Amino acid sequence: MFHLVLAACLAAQPATCQSRLLPAGDAPTRQDCELRAGPVASDWLARHPDLTGSGPVRCVETGELPALTAQEVAPGIHVHQGAMAQVSTQNGGRIANLSFVIGDTVAVIDAGGSRAEGEALYAAIRQVTDKPVSHLILTHMHPDHILGAEVFSEAGASIVADARLPEAVARRAQSWMMSTPRQIGAAAFAGTRIAAVDQRVEAPQMLSLGDRELQLTPVPSAHTGSDMTVLDQETGTLFTGDLVFLGLTPSLDGSLAGWLDWIATPPDPMPALIVPGHGPVMEDWDEAVAPERQYLTALRDASRKAIGAGLPLSRAIPAIVVAMQPAAEGWADFRATTARNAAAAYAELEWE
Ligand SMILES: [Zn+2]
Known part of the structure; x- marks a missing residue:
């Protein structure tokens, strides 16, 4: 299969450019892809006014596309x-x-x-x-x-x-x-x-x-x-x-x-x-x-404790993060995410 790839730059930052893959341009042969490339690309750009096209569109085979590993x-x-x-x-x-x-x-x-x-x-x-x-x-x-x-x-x-x-x-x-x-x-x-x-x-x-x-x-x-x-x-x-x-x-x-x-x-x-x-x-x-x-059980228990102690939200958040610290191992981005979770849990459990 062949795919339509468009070089496009941010209208607000013309030096910031990337290739965009437009699936509407997929075709079984390179010739079919190239025949439709112009209209597909201009139609797509018209719907994405934050981008401007840069250079000619290309038709590439599947194996040439950058792909996630799965x-x-x-x-x-x-x-x-x-x-x-x-x-x-x-x-x-x-x-x-x-x-x-x-x-x-x-x-x-x-x-x-x-x-x-x-x-x-x-x-x-x-x-x-x-x-x-x-x-x-x-x-x-x-x-x-x-x-x-x-x-x-x-x-x-x-x-x-x-x-x-x-x-x-x-x-x-x-x-x-x-x-x-x-x-x-x-x-x-x-x-x-x-x-x-x-x-x-x-x-x-x-x-x-x-x-x-x-x-x-x-x-x-x-x-x-x-x-x-x-x-x-x-x-x-x-x-x-x-x-x-x-x-x-x-x-x-x-x-x-x-x-x-x-x-x-x-x-x-x-x-x-x-x-x-x-x-x-x-x-x-x-x-x-x-x-x-x-x-989540530790978050619930620490939040209930902070609320039970009468802490206002601003003091409850750090208290909950500290109380949760023994549960930190094995979790990426523990502190920042736990602080946000503490605010959400406090708001939910406050009226329990
Ligand atoms: Zn999510």
Whole structure:
């Protein structure tokens, strides 16, 4: 397969340029790709006024595209494991686990933290299969999981998410579009836009890839207020999104009580594989959730204690971080994330 690659520079910073992959230009031969390249590129640029084209567009073979590395962890299940850190200019925002499931069509599970990461995930898929990408499933609203979504929309996929996600994203989108370029670098962020959700999931439902079925299950407020799990029935692989963190400190942006409830209710049937939102793929449910259960329980207990002692929020946050310190081992970005979690837990538990 051949792919259309456009050199584009930031209109506001003309020296900041990057290559953009435009899936709408995919073609079976170089000649087909080149025939359509001009109109596809100008149409795309018209919809991305923050960028200007620079030099001629190119048509390149799949193997020449920069691609994420992904492992096939079960038949037809491919997982890219993100960097074990908070987003930074060093990692370009590429911290979330991203997966794809190959049936008669392909479903992608989470899209990455920028347009560039979405493109590199798309290239990784195209290295393995030419099948149509029919769906992009977003496990929850966080930017490290959703900002690459527009690439898949342009590739023809339907974007599927929990029914609560669009409103949650809309409330935060403006702030993310301002802050993310500073966090991950303007070049890494170039061309990134928020994509619209096409299918809103309100209740458990099946999603068909032809010969393969995925079960989508919305979850009451836990890690966020828009969490949804995905179960591949054929292999028993459960994609939890950020309902399961391993190695990177869990971040609370929904309900601490709800999250502990979710952990306390093992899935039925038990999954054969658990793909967390951050950290390695696991085979055992209890092992997968034990570190996070311990962390969140300690957060709840330390927050209750600070509230019980009558500490105001400003003094409660450092007190909670200090009380949590014995639970720090094995968690990346412990202090900064725990301080934010302490504020969220305090606000939730204050009226308990
Ligand atoms: Zn998250």
